[in-house]
Amino acid sequence: MSSRIDVSIEHRNVPEPPGKQHPNTCPECQSHYRDDELEAALWVCPHCGHHFPMRARSRIASLADEGTFVEEAAELRSEDPLHFFDLRPYTERLAEAEMKTGLGEAMVIGHGSIDGKSCELAVMDFSFMGGSMGSVVGEKFSRACDSAAERGVPLVSVTASGGARMQEGILSLMQLPKTVCAVEDLHDAGQAMISVMTHPTTAGVLASFASLGDVIVAEPGALLAFTGPRVVQQTTREKLPEDFGLAEQNLRFGHIDAIVARPELKPYVSRLLRLFTSRNGD
Amino acid sequence: MATDHELHLRDRLTRLRSLNLLGGVRLSGELEKLQRQLDRIQTAPTDEEIWRSVELARHQDRPYTLDYVERLLDDWVELHGDRGRADDAALVVGLGKFNGRTIALLGNQKGRDIKERTHRNFGMAYPEGYRKAMRLMELAGRHGFPLVSLVDIPGAYPGVAAEQHGQGGAIARSQAAMARLEVPTVACVIGEGGSGGAIATALADKVLMQENAIYTVISPEGCAAILWRDAAEAKKAAAAFKPDAVHCLELGVIDGIVPEPEAGAHTDLAESAKLLGESLQEALEELESVPVDDLKRRRRARFRSLGVYA
Ligand SMILES: [Zn+2]
Numbered sequence: 001m002s003s004r005i006d007v008s009i010e011h012r013n014v015p016e017p018p019g020k021q022h023p024n025t026c027p028e029c030q031s032h033y034r035d036d037e038l039e040a041a042l043w044v045c046p047h048c049g050h051h052f053p054m055r056a057r058s059r060i061a062s063l064a065d066e067g068t069f070v071e072e073a074a075e076l077r078s079e080d081p082l083h084f085f086d087l088r089p090y091t092e093r094l095a096e097a098e099m100k101t102g103l104g105e106a107m108v109i110g111h112g113s114i115d116g117k118s119c120e121l122a123v124m125d126f127s128f129m130g131g132s133m134g135s136v137v138g139e140k141f142s143r144a145c146d147s148a149a150e151r152g153v154p155l156v157s158v159t160a161s162g163g164a165r166m167q168e169g170i171l172s173l174m175q176l177p178k179t180v181c182a183v184e185d186l187h188d189a190g191q192a193m194i195s196v197m198t199h200p201t202t203a204g205v206l207a208s209f210a211s212l213g214d215v216i217v218a219e220p221g222a223l224l225a226f227t228g229p230r231v232v233q234q235t236t237r238e239k240l241p242e243d244f245g246l247a248e249q250n251l252r253f254g255h256i257d258a259i260v261a262r263p264e265l266k267p268y269v270s271r272l273l274r275l276f277t278s279r280n281g282d
Numbered sequence: 283m284a285t286d287h288e289l290h291l292r293d294r295l296t297r298l299r300s301l302n303l304l305g306g307v308r309l310s311g312e313l314e315k316l317q318r319q320l321d322r323i324q325t326a327p328t329d330e331e332i333w334r335s336v337e338l339a340r341h342q343d344r345p346y347t348l349d350y351v352e353r354l355l356d357d358w359v360e361l362h363g364d365r366g367r368a369d370d371a372a373l374v375v376g377l378g379k380f381n382g383r384t385i386a387l388l389g390n391q392k393g394r395d396i397k398e399r400t401h402r403n404f405g406m407a408y409p410e411g412y413r414k415a416m417r418l419m420e421l422a423g424r425h426g427f428p429l430v431s432l433v434d435i436p437g438a439y440p441g442v443a444a445e446q447h448g449q450g451g452a453i454a455r456s457q458a459a460m461a462r463l464e465v466p467t468v469a470c471v472i473g474e475g476g477s478g479g480a481i482a483t484a485l486a487d488k489v490l491m492q493e494n495a496i497y498t499v500i501s502p503e504g505c506a507a508i509l510w511r512d513a514a515e516a517k518k519a520a521a522a523f524k525p526d527a528v529h530c531l532e533l534g535v536i537d538g539i540v541p542e543p544e545a546g547a548h549t550d551l552a553e554s555a556k557l558l559g560e561s562l563q564e565a566l567e568e569l570e571s572v573p574v575d576d577l578k579r580r581r582r583a584r585f586r587s588l589g590v591y592a
Contacts, residue, residue: 081533081590084522086509135589142586164477164499166509169523170535173477173499174588177485180457181582204499206450207478212458226450226478227440238442245445255448 026050042262051199051219051262055101056108056125059158063266064121069112073143076136077104082169090167093129101127105136106161109144111151115270117277120148123158126200131161133204134168138175141209145182149189154276156269158196159210163203172204179209187214192276194269197224197247197256215272216256218247219265224256327528329521336502336520338494339473340436343548345555346405347374347389347432350472353555354562355380355387361421363414367447370411372403372439373483375418377427381563386422388415388483389432389472405474406439409452412482419459428566429460431469431483437501438479453482460485461585464578466569468562470540471495472547475525487572487581488565489535492558493542496525497535534588538565 025032029048033041042062043052054062060069077094084090098104106128111120122144124131141157148155164172183193195213197206199222206226210216218224225232225245233240243249250256260268327335338344351358355378363369375388390407393399422429438449460467460483469486475497491497500508502516505523530536540561547554569577 077592079590079592082522082524086519086522135591138589139591166500166505166523168499168590169533170497170499170525170530171533171589173481173497174535174585176454176478176481177457177461177585178588180454180485181461181585184458184461185582185586203450204478207453207482208457209454211451211454224450225445226438226453227445232440232442232445236441240442244442249446253446253448255451 023052026052044262049220049261051221053126053160053199054262055127056103056123056158059123060108060110060112060121062262063114063156063158063269064112065114065116069110069121071108071110072147073109073140074104076139078134078136078168080167081135081171082167084167084169086167093167097128101125103128105140106131106133107137107140109140109147111147111153114156114266114273117270117273118151118153119273120144120151120153120155121158122155124160124205126160126162129165131159131205132163132165132172133161133175133179133208134165134172135175137165138178141179142182145186145193148191148193149186152189152191154192154194154273155186156194156196156273157209157213158198159201159205160198161201161203161205161210163205176204176208180212183209183212192272194272194276196260196265196269198222200224200228202226202228211255214276217258217260217265217268218250218256220247220259220261222247224250327526329517332520332524332526333517335494335526336496336516338546338548339496341546341548342394344473345547345551346394346434347387347391347472349551350432350555350558351376351378351387351389353552354559355385361414361418364410365417366410366413368408368410370403370408370414371401372405372407372435373411373415375414380430380566381559383566384425384427385430385566386418386427387430387432388418390435390479390483392434392473403439405435406437407435407479407482408439408441408444409447409449412438412452412456415483416456416459419456419463422465423463426465428466428468428570429463429486430562430566431467431486433469433471433475433480433484434473434495435476435479436474437476438482450478453478456482457485461582462578464574466566466572466577467581468565468569470558470562471497471527471536472558474498476501485581485585487569487577487584488537490538490540490561490565491527491530491536492540492547492554493527494546495527496520497527497530498523498525533590 026045028050031047043054109122192214195216197218358378360376374391392405393402467486468488469484470490502520503513505519506515507513527539543550
């Protein structure tokens, strides 16, 4: 029965698994690249423009002026409040994710500057448990808002997430109101938030802070949906439009301000930072 | 012998004592209530008891929002429409008198028979529902009416039109609207507190749960399908993520449990309404003594403190 299937916040919105295809092979045009080639091209296919997933560190390097980024709250780690065990213990999944990604969690925060403009950055990494939001992601985002407010600078958020982290149960759902309250406090402090949604920004993250940017932009082809296409299809048997849930559809329906290709993102964000801070006279 | 669960509750009680959670004024009331609940619950819910809550929360005869409205409010006037494109019957809003004062009330509404279930979309709101809710929140703020939100939703509707109309953004903005309100707000989960669809209208000063309600990040079936790759493992999933009221209280997610008649809320509607009304009244009285400026600050601080990390 359809009413029994709650699909709002979970991991099923993740992109199709690439199967046997190498992660550096472009799913659109099949061109294959070395890591350094893709890194130099901002992980955009030089042949067809496909946007590969971008890791948090690469993203920060692509946005922040060289040598300006100072990470904050890097020491935060998830706990296992429910002693959650599905096929494997949550703690084991966390340890594996940290080994695999070299990150303590699915979000990196810190301050830096973009084209000389100071700002706070909160950047998600999909490689860490599908960018899912648990207590640490919520706390880091919350601290990023406070740090921005204290420094009197805007916050730039870059999201890539399958939703809330089920292994933390109801506490992961509570990260939605937590991050919403943090954005409200930031806004009350008079600071702006620029939300950059990348593939995929879905479920709990879309339904909380990511949607509360003063300006919201997305990367081309990014899936931005509360419920992903496969689940909508399974649950409702509706026929899905070609571009269901993609950035392009979201732009058409008025949910985002612009689609910005990755090479244009830094100048676009820095223009916004100039606009939001010039009223302060600098 | 004290169970782990009891120890947790006692720990929470101790923390509450030292926290000055409610600005001192009604602290003893809060403590008494927790103590009562602690006394009532002798042991941690077993996996079977958790599953019983899941079943009772979804019971076809469970009282819905309008059943409580009928029994608790005078002069109820339901308001309709989001002033943009539709009137979402899965979420009802309106004004009424509760113990003499005007309040704004919103709640998810399921249907009783097939026809009404379809009309109410099984209680699953579209973005239009959340926009209607936001309209009521603004109205409440403008006129200083306390806001009561009754939560009972399997999940926000997962459909093509719902996505096109901006489901994610609507849920985010509905929470933001609640975070901005400068009137007392109380939310109570009266059945299924399903995920984003539920939290959209549950960012309140006081969050309560009925004894057999559930509050979940994902339905047990959905969780089982993903983690165990088998929806039939729902019972196992529920036991793992503990959506019952006692565990939610323990984690600090809710502030109190509203008692139900012994065999569940559906067995005695009058009694269920009476018990819910008493809890709502108690919560509102407590909040009405808090200076307006403090309400918003405390509400945000409450939610910003949720989470467990090292
Ligand atoms: Zn390509």
